[in-house]
Amino acid sequence: MTYSFELPLLILLILTAGGAIVVKDLLSSVLILGSYSFFLALVWAWLGAVDVAFVEAVVGAGLATVFFVITLFGIDPRDTLIRRTPPPIAAVVSLLLLGLLLLYAANDLAAFGDSASPASTHVSPFYLENSLADTRTPNVVTAILMDYRALDTLMETVVIFTAGLVCWLLLRRDAK
Amino acid sequence: MIESRHESVIVRRLSRRLIPLVQIFALYILFFGQYNPGGGFVGGVMLGTSLILGILVFGPTDPLTVVTKRIAETDGVGLMIFAAVGGLCLIGGGQFLNYAELEIPGLAAPSRRSLGIILTQIGVAVDIAVTAVSIVFSLSVMSGNGDSHG
Amino acid sequence: MSDHLPILVFLIPFLAAICMPLVGLNNPGRCRPLALTALGGMFLLSVVTLWRILSQGEIRYAFSGWAPPTGIEWVADEIAGIMVLVLSALAFLSLLHTRQDASAELAGRTVPYHAIVLTLVSGLTGIVYSGDLFNIFVFLEIAALSGYALVGVSGGRALVSAFRYLIMGSLGASFYLLGVSYFYAATGTLNMADLAQLVPDLLASKAVIGGLSFMFIGLGIKMALMPLHGWLPDAYTDAPDAVSPLLAALVTKVALLAWIRILYWVLAAGSYGMIIEIFGLLWVVGAFASVGGAVLALTQQDLKRRFAYGGLAHIGLILVGVGQGTQAGVTGGLFYLINDAVMQCLLFIMAGAIGWRYGVRTLDDLGRTRLPTPWIITGFVVAALSMIGLPPTGGFFGKWYIVLSAIENENYVAVVAVVLTTVLTMAYFMQVLEPMLRDGETGPRSPEIETPLQLRLSAGVLSVAIIGLGLWSDRIVQVLLHATSRLGL
């Protein structure tokens, strides 16, 4: 698989992520984070995950940015000043160890794009082969999401519902 | 920022036209999620954000905001739709969320499943739209009517 | 219909939670009765479920009618049955003991408060039952979001604690998800039973070892294992008195239970200690956590904080048992886990009660104030006996089985750690009990009626439960042994 289209996107991705971290003004950094989500959506579309790209574009670049911006406008922070302090040694060391663990564990992963990898051969062919006959749903992602693994979907809707309740509980004290 | 309507007349006029379009597109995404990318989540978030746009642009006195505020209080209705579909499957004799056991005469199991997928997607969309609006209402209760002494 | 019992048990708090906003829309007064009814109903149904599991064997429930690994599966075995029973009972009692005027403190927020208590309970129930790694992730997040909210509910300082809890908890969830991704990439499935078939061939795979490590880090944060416990003491201390029993009793224990499931059910691993050596050292982590937690508890002035550190020590103790890698060890760990949930609940209810009733929050306050309330003192003494591990209580038998399994393994360092923890626990409880009992004897007793009925009920039931867990420990351990015998240890 050629990376010619993906590499620029990945570089942009890391640049925008870095921008969101480095920029001092909070509002700018939140908006840069929105563009990060957008590039992420592009990468995922390139990987063939159109549904995920769609959701990331709408939820990540859209809704998450809306939440951030509304919070920032609502509280109107005066101290957007960001100090820099030398990094704590313990954090750097444990981070390095973690990075080594990540790279170590990656050794036995199947190669990228390998259609014979366990992830692509064990369970997932069943969905591709049967979803149309089972559910009359050509979009296999929707079929899995709403039928084969419907419980997960119900529960993630509950997660969102809980988040709504939590915001209500924490911020709205003047309810009738 | 919910306290007043947006000062620019261009933004208000444009939003008045734009919001129904966004909502129609959201419904399209929602109902064609079985054939295209999209579905309950995306449709719900788009519906929710269109309502949020209305709140932000038209201010607290506009009928749209008043209606949206009422809607935001009915959090949980979408989940009830989802859970009701699942519960009907239980009553039909299948496992929870086994849409093939929905008791609809004249429909084969795959069609029942397809119907179940559409119904539950509506549930997801309603819940996510309502909750997104509700979270925005909560997050914007900052200055003024929120308590400031913790 | 009896095959559907697990999902019915789950649906009761779940449906009550999602109906709560509509029910409370015009009359928030209905929320508390609804929540109590739901939890009570859940308790009764979970008794039925446990009876069904004990009489006819475990229930495997395939959602949407798709057999695993295609669909999501729930496994209601003896352990899950007992755990859900304990969970619903403790949730009911901790909600019940809350005084009526808590609604004034909540200032018009009764609706989301009760709904979130119920989502917490449903999330925990899901973790206990679920037989699917990703499904566990979703339930973990439901429980975690509810937990953050309940910690932060009283505002002010609690918000900061809740924020820290959220940062740590979300990082933990990300680590867990990363571990699940590695597992998925290496095996192609998420179902625990299916993984148990596939993983033994892959134990040398670095992806599986890495995935296991990430899951351990993630769940370690969630269960507040010693080096990763930073969020817990603040969160439990600053949580409102009505909430901390629920959190202390359940949240960390259920995460620990999920880890035990992954370790023994997914790895299918009587032999895991031999193949992945590093996890044979699990008991070392546990021993470190138990001694460290007890030492830190000894230095705390604030009562709730002291008990929170004590809870850390007990998580470590359970890991010492579980890490022995023998059937006796796992069984002892599971039995101690159940006991720990009950006694932490009682302890935090009592700490909250004296805090509310007499304003006693620290050891100094305790030395100054008379506590003329036999109910509270009795509850404290029973909880303390069990925490220390003295014979008539469940805590003693839990420790007993753990020590026995360690001796059987000739693992004397672990034995020393358990004994040391016991001594330290005794020391920090003596500091609490000594002023309490001394003043109880000399001071005049006020009429008992001052302790609210709900509080007396909760304290009484939990005290009896702790003694009962001790008296019937052999029966419970038999059931647990039956469940763990299928592991092939």
Place this chain on the structure above:
Amino acid sequence: MVELVQGWLLRPNFIAFVILFLWGLYITVTHHNLLKKLIGLYLVQTSVIFFLVTTSAKDGATVPILMSGETAIQPDAYVNPLPHVLTLTAIVVQVATLGVSLALVAGIYRKYGSLDEDEVLKKLK
């Protein structure tokens, strides 16, 4: 060792994931500003999702939406849909967490008038 490094370099997605994950983690743990912590957390969560999506890729495969009228479906012709489902769920969970954390940040700011962790802790005492 050379093969190892070569193996990593053959996976630019994985390298990007590792960079985003570690950087986000570092910011989440060490940064003073509460909102920047949340941005770091966002990076951590999205990078894990990124990793999960990457496992779904297959060479020469297309999006997992079946052509109409196709009778014999070749699983190799479509990318693996299961990780997509998991990531959809994870994204929604992530935005829910974000909503909750912003509510907490807003509450903290209302009470203590600052988004700086050290300043908030100073005011706590």
